[in-house]
Structures are given as structure tokens and as C-alpha cells.
Amino acid sequence: MVSIRQNAYPDLLPDFRNLGVVARVLLAVNAAALAGALYAMPELPRALEGFVRAAAFLEPLLLVELVALFVLSPQLARLSYAGGCAAVVALVSLLAGLYHAGASQVVPELPPSLVRSVVLAALVAASLLAYFRLYTKAFSPALAEARLQALQARIRPHFLFNSLNAVLALIRRDPKRAERSLEDLADLFRTLMSDARQFVRLADEIALLERYAEIEQLRLGERLRITWELDAAPPDAMLPALVLQPLLENAIYHGVEPGTAAGDVLVRIERRGERVHAAIENPYIEAEQRRAGNRMALDNVRERLALFFDAEARLEARAVGSRFRIDIEMPYRAAKA
Amino acid sequence: MMRIFIADDEEPARERLKALLGDIAAELATSVVGEAKNGLEALEALPASGAEVVLLDIQMPGLGGLELARHLAGLERPPAVVFVTAHDRHAVEAFELNALDYLLKPVRAERLAAALRKAASAAPAGREQLAAAAQAPREYLSVVERSRIVLVPVRDILFLRAEQKYVTVRTREREHLVEESLVALEKEFCEPAAALFVRIHRNCLVARGAIRGFERAPGADEAHWQVVIDGLAERLPVSRRQWPAVREQIASK
Numbered sequence: 001m002v003s004i005r006q007n008a009y010p011d012l013l014p015d016f017r018n019l020g021v022v023a024r025v026l027l028a029v030n031a032a033a034l035a036g037a038l039y040a041m042p043e044l045p046r047a048l049e050g051f052v053r054a055a056a057f058l059e060p061l062l063l064v065e066l067v068a069l070f071v072l073s074p075q076l077a078r079l080s081y082a083g084g085c086a087a088v089v090a091l092v093s094l095l096a097g098l099y100h101a102g103a104s105q106v107v108p109e110l111p112p113s114l115v116r117s118v119v120l121a122a123l124v125a126a127s128l129l130a131y132f133r134l135y136t137k138a139f140s141p142a143l144a145e146a147r148l149q150a151l152q153a154r155i156r157p158h159f160l161f162n163s164l165n166a167v168l169a170l171i172r173r174d175p176k177r178a179e180r181s182l183e184d185l186a187d188l189f190r191t192l193m194s195d196a197r198q199f200v201r202l203a204d205e206i207a208l209l210e211r212y213a214e215i216e217q218l219r220l221g222e223r224l225r226i227t228w229e230l231d232a233a234p235p236d237a238m239l240p241a242l243v244l245q246p247l248l249e250n251a252i253y254h255g256v257e258p259g260t261a262a263g264d265v266l267v268r269i270e271r272r273g274e275r276v277h278a279a280i281e282n283p284y285i286e287a288e289q290r291r292a293g294n295r296m297a298l299d300n301v302r303e304r305l306a307l308f309f310d311a312e313a314r315l316e317a318r319a320v321g322s323r324f325r326i327d328i329e330m331p332y333r334a335a336k337a
Numbered sequence: 338m339m340r341i342f343i344a345d346d347e348e349p350a351r352e353r354l355k356a357l358l359g360d361i362a363a364e365l366a367t368s369v370v371g372e373a374k375n376g377l378e379a380l381e382a383l384p385a386s387g388a389e390v391v392l393l394d395i396q397m398p399g400l401g402g403l404e405l406a407r408h409l410a411g412l413e414r415p416p417a418v419v420f421v422t423a424h425d426r427h428a429v430e431a432f433e434l435n436a437l438d439y440l441l442k443p444v445r446a447e448r449l450a451a452a453l454r455k456a457a458s459a460a461p462a463g464r465e466q467l468a469a470a471a472q473a474p475r476e477y478l479s480v481v482e483r484s485r486i487v488l489v490p491v492r493d494i495l496f497l498r499a500e501q502k503y504v505t506v507r508t509r510e511r512e513h514l515v516e517e518s519l520v521a522l523e524k525e526f527c528e529p530a531a532a533l534f535v536r537i538h539r540n541c542l543v544a545r546g547a548i549r550g551f552e553r554a555p556g557a558d559e560a561h562w563q564v565v566i567d568g569l570a571e572r573l574p575v576s577r578r579q580w581p582a583v584r585e586q587i588a589s590k
């Protein structure tokens with residue numbers, strides 16, 4: 001589990017295996033090359049020509065650099081932030097130097113000097129590191145806020161008071177079950193109040209789902225029917241805390257409680273290759289769409305997925321006939337044993 | 338012996354209320370004459386149960402507690418209503434504002450006893466009082482036939498027309514008479530938030546969805562329009578005063 005101190009967000013190297021990071025690097029470097037070409041040759045057609053020539057030299061180098069960073073990412077992450085930055089800049093410069101030397105053997109009319117290539121590569125790498133640092137800094141308040149929102153959105157007073165009421169009813173008739181329900185409630189609230197910026201193991205999130213479902217079952221009785229399809233769920237997958245529970249709560253609040261008949265809810269989690277898929281399905285009650293607030297939990301979860309996985313996670317919500325369905329897809333990252 | 342009816346969609350919540358009624362039996366003798374697990378069930382069973390007080394959960398599937406109370410108020414001898422809610426800030430504010438009795442879940446025995454005693458001594462809340470506390474238009478209008486409450490889904494209504502003391506409620510199948518004022522109905526169903534009906538005449542509101550078109554009244558000397566309703570032979574005159582507003586509203590539909 002990645003623990004983060006309460007008041008400070010330590011600087012971390014960007015995750016070089018993240019699609020969003022890779023895409024940003026590609027875009028930034030090419031934009032810089034284009035800007036350079038425009039600066040050197042003010043007429044557009046010639047500038048474009050210059051850019052294409054520069055790109056032919058640049059693109060292979062860029063890919064080699066990215067692959068190297070991708071491969072070495074775990075080793076780099078183990079260094080201190082300053083050490084990591086130095087290592088990244090050094091690695092990039094070294095590769096640029098080697099590449100330049102190698103390329104000049106094959107193609108004679110290359111950009112002038114080796115030193116120039118190395119210095120340029122080092123400068124670009126350093127600026128990009130600075131950019132990523134600012135980028136994470138800019139999002140730190142959003143993270144803190146997301147956590148707060150998560151907390152507020154999660155403790156739905158309606159759920160809390162109705163659950164307490166149900167447990168009170170149970171105390172005389174079935175004290176054992178009442179005890180278990182209060183334990184479930186305590187576990188649930190402990191997680192709800194924990195740091196939503198952490199990664200948790202899927203197995204833990206599933207245990208939380210089951211505790212939560214147990215409490216709802218007590219309240220709603222046979223009106224709530226949940227089908228669990230979890231056989232292919234990878235227990236060691238890491239995901240942001242409280243991504244699935246709010247969605248199950250939504251499914252019950254909007255899909256089961258307002259209905260007079262019993263409602264079927266489906267929870268399916270599975271690993272497909274390097275991706276984890278989760279789907280939650282509930283009856284779609286049309287009149288329910290008028291009730292406010294059903295998008296809040298969804299937006300919150302989507303935002304948190306984006307903060308943790310950048311462009312690599314996806315959340316989709318849609319009504320299909322008489323069912324409402326939410327699909328989540330995220331990269332499979334195993335917990336370190 | 339105070340006769341009590343309990344309506345709540347959660348079984349443990351009903352069980353808890355019954356346990357509490359047992360606890361306060363020494364100071365206040367009660368008997369539970371009926372239970373329901375949603376609003377529609379309650380509406381059906383309540384009139385014949387002879388209940389004096391009804392404990393009504395406000396968030397129930399099908400028909401919410403507040404709307405149910407508004408229909409019950411039409412009964413000849415309506416029961417006193419005590420609302421019960423886990424947490425609905427807006428509803429609680431509205432109850433406070435309109436002096437309606439309510440209990441918060443989890444309910445305490447002494448509060449329950451106090452609410453029941455008060456309910457037994459005071460006159461039941463009137464329709465206007467309940468309507469003022471409502472936050473959404475009703476889903477049904479209701480007609481009391483003998484001691485039964487018949488619900489007419491608002492979405493089935495084609496038009497509402499005032500006639501002397503009553504308002505005629507026309508659906509595709511039949512007509513009902515309700516004892517409500519057209520002005521109040523207009524306020525409830527024509528507000529921008531709901532906008533289900535449009536006023537076409539001093540005495541008539543038409544469901545927007547039921548309007549098929551307009552045609553000129555035959556034999557009229559001046560331009561005079563009437564509404565053609567889907568599947569109905571009857572034509573409804575649009576007053577000259579309302580015509581521009583009606584045309585505009587239908588165009589923007």
C-alpha cells in the first residue's frame with residue numbers, strides 16, 4: 001500500500017508506464033521540435049519541411065528513450081526524487097549521445113554537433129520533469145478535495161439512519177445478527193473514513209462490498225437480490241479505495257429501493273489479460289431519474305479513477321432497456337507480495 | 338385503545354415501531370390495526386381498518402408518504418398522520434414550516450408516545466397544509482367512492498374542467514369528479530417545473546401530451562380555435578385570451 005503523509009505530497013517521478021504520461025511526452029517533444037523549426041525558418045512550407053527532417057531523426061530516438069524509461073521505471077522509482085531526476089536526465093543524454101554517434105555513421109548529413117544533441121536532450125528531459133512536477137502539484141488539492149467529497153458522498157445519511165434503525169429492530173429478536181450487523185457497519189465506516197487516496201487490494205474492496213450488501217439485505221430483505229460473479233476476479237489487483245462500493249450503493253439506492261417489486265443487482269468483476277473489468281447492473285427505474293444527486297457518486301468515482309490511472313481507466317454508465325449498467329475498466333496491477 | 342396503522346417499506350422498521358408501541362403500552366394503550374409495505378397497499382387497506390393514527394414513512398416505493406397523506410385527507414374521517422423519516426432535510430423543513438408531526442428514525446419511545454398523544458387530540462392536517470409541505474406534484478388525483486379511495490394517474494388525464502363545485506377529470510376511459518379547485522391544480526401541474534398541463538380557458542387545463550392539434554371552430558365569425566384531443570371526439574374551446582400563450586407553449590414543447 002502506498003502511504004502518503006497527511007500534510008505533504010512528496011514529489012514523485014512520473015509513472016513512465018502510464019499511457020497518459022507517454023502521450024504527454026510524445027506531444028511535448030514534437031511540439032518543441034515544430035516550434036524550433038518555425039523559429040529557424042519563418043516561412044511555413046520550409047519550416048514544415050525542416051520539421052519533417054528533424055522528426056525523422058528525432059522519432060526513433062524518442063521511442064528508444066521511452067522504451068528505456070518504461071523498462072527502468074521500477075528501478076528509477078526506488079531512487080529519491082532528486083536522484084531519480086538526475087538519473088532520468090543522465091539516461092536521456094547518454095542515449096541521445098549514443099544515438100547521435102551511431103546515426104552519424106549511417107547518415108552523413110546529420111545535424112551538426114554531438115554536444116548539441118546531448119545538451120538539447122538533457123534540456124528537454126529536465127523541462128518535462130519540471131512540467132510533470134507542476135502537473136502533480138496542481139492536482140494535489142484536487143486529490144484532497146476528492147477525498148473529502150468521497151467522504152461526504154459516501155456517508156449517505158439515509159443509509160446510516162435506516163441501517164441503525166434496522167439494527168435496533170434486530171436487537172431483541174436476533175441479538176447475534178444485530179452484533180454482526182454493527183460489526184459490518186463499523187468496518188464499512190472505517191473504510192469510508194480512511195484515506196481515499198490509497199490503493200487497496202481488490203480482495204479487500206470485495207470484502208467491503210459484501211459487508212455493505214449484508215447491511216442492505218437486512219434492511220430490504222427479499223426485495224434485494226444480488227448476483228455475484230467474482231470467480232475470475234484477481235484478488236491481488238490494486239485499485240483506488242472506494243471505487244466499487246459507491247457504485248453498488250447507487251445501484252441499490254436508485255434501482256432497488258424505489259421499486260415495489262424485488263430488484264436484481266449484478267456484480268461482475270473479472271480480469272481479461274492486463275485489464276480488470278467490473279460491471280454493476282441494476283433495474284432502471286425511469287421515475288427515479290428525477291431524483292437529484294444520482295450523478296455525484298459517479299462523477300466522484302470517475303474523477304478518482306482518472307487521478308490514479310490517468311487515461312488508462314474508463315467508466316461508462318448507460319441504460320440498456322430496463323437495466324442500468326456501469327462498466328469500469330482499469331489496468332491490472334498486482335500487489336507486491 | 339388507540340388504533341394505529343403502520344406504513345413502511347422496510348420490515349425491520351415496522352417491527353421496531355411495533356416493539357416501541359409495546360414498550361409504551363402502560364402509559365398509552367394502542368393496537369396495530371394494519372400494516373403496509375408501500376403507499377399503494379396502505380391506501381387500499383387503510384380506509385377499512387378504522388385507524389385513528391397512521392405512522393407513515395415518507396420514502397416508500399410506488400407512492401410516497403406525503404402524497405399518500407394528501408389522498409387520505411379526502412376521506413370523510415381521515416386518520417391523523419405522523420410522518421416518519423430517516424433523513425430528508427427538505428421534507429423535515431417543510432414539516433416544520435407547515436406544523437406537521439414527524440418522527441426521526443431511529444425513533445425513540447418517548448417521542449413516539451408524545452407524537453401519538455398530540456395526534457389524538459388535534460385535528461388531522463388539512464389538504465392545504467399537506468399540499469404546502471409537498472415538494473413535487475402528485476402522481477395521482479384521488480376520488481373517494483364510498484369509503485374507498487380511487488386513484489387516477491395524472492399521466493392518464495386528458496383534461497381537467499371546472500364545473501361549479503367540482504372539477505371534472507377526463508381520462509380516455511371515463512370521467513371523475515374531484516373536489517379541488519382548478520386554481521390549485523393549475524398551480525401544482527402547470528408550473529414550469531412540472532408543466533404537464535396548459536390552461537386553454539378560464540375553466541380548463543389540458544394535458545400537453547394529449548393535444549393532437551388545433552382547428553377553427555365552425556360557424557364562428559372571428560378566429561376561434563379549439564383543441565383536438567387524441568382519440569376524443571369532444572373539442573375544447575381555447576379562449577381568445579389564452580390563445581397566444583397556448584400557441585407559444587405548444588410550439589416550445
